[in-house]
């Protein structure tokens with residue numbers, strides 16, 4: 187049994203907390219949003235996970251110090267834009283032996299750092315001598331399915347393979363199978379960038395296009411993500427694995443995906459900001475766009491789908507013009 191804290195009480199944090207409590211861990215959930223804690227304590231259900239009951243054994247707290255103190259594992263499950271502030275918030279309470287897991291998917295604008303890199307930076311800013319054990323946990327994992335124990339696979343990625351294996355042990359159960367991977371950068375790039383490709387897939391279905399177009403977007407999407415990843419020194423196998431093509435397939439095709447849903451609304455003609463507001467929860471693909479564009483420029487990598495999604499979301503280009511631009515690009519070899 188491990189003592190585990192989940193920081194962030196959104197759908198993913200709560201789904202993981204429930205699973206870990208049901209597999210005999212001592213679980214505490216903290217949120218910066220105190221109304222979330224009040225709601226969960228009172229109702230024992232997450233408002234977006236109605237089929238799933240939160241076990242009585244889970245403790246809730248609004249106190250960040252007690253959420254961190256004496257825990258074996260601390261999971262950051264906040265939206266990616268709050269990972270830096272949350273890491274800064276916990277830095278003074280983190281000790282050498284604790285494993286920090288990031289489950290948020292994103293890349294920070296300007297710094298172009300991944301989530302585990304941000305956490306490392308904030309923890310080391312506070313204590314340069316801290317021995318950090320940081321793991322990225324990522325894969326094709328909709329909270330709605332994990333919350334009702336449907337079979338799921340995930341990747342535990344860390345430069346420290348021992349930490350990745352501890353996380354593999356803790357998260358493995360009859361409903362969840364965990365693979366380790368030392369290519370943390372590749373795993374995190376996939377997690378952030380697939381959300382942009384899922385927006386494109388949603389736009390395509392919203393325009394009324396069919397499975398052919400979806401398959402094209404997924405396949406050419408992973409081609410551009412892996413092109414960037416290889417330029418950044420990542421491992422091709424990661425892009426062909428669960429955190430890569432696996433997560434892209436689930437995000438680009440599922441009804442549970444907010445990125446896909448937001449894209450669908452945009453394809454139907456809803457203005458982007460209104461579509462994002464209608465989804466109501468974090469649409470990470472939109473947050474990842476500035477960094478994706480910066481990375482593509484920095485590494486001089488061709489990412490046509492990412493650039494067209496950015497044109498539609500941030501530059502007022504209509505979805506039909508974007509599709510036409512993609513379809514009439516210069517002729518190319520696939521290989």
Ligand SMILES: NC(=O)c1ccc[n+]([C@@H]2O[C@H](COP(=O)([O-])OP(=O)(O)OC[C@H]3O[C@@H](n4cnc5c(N)ncnc54)[C@H](O)[C@@H]3O)[C@@H](O)[C@H]2O)c1
Pocket residue numbers: 193194195196197198199217218219222263264265266268271272289290291292327328329330467468470
């Ligand atoms: N939902 C999924 O199926 C799923 C699966 C895998 C990974 N993820 C990733 O997990 C992360 C969280 O996703 P989610 O679905 O739980 O999102 P969500 O919108 O349900 O929850 C986001 C949470 O962020 C926290 N938050 C809000 N404002 C904050 C603040 N000012 N400071 C600190 N925390 C604050 C809140 O607890 C909020 O519930 C995202 O990066 C997402 O990509 C989600």
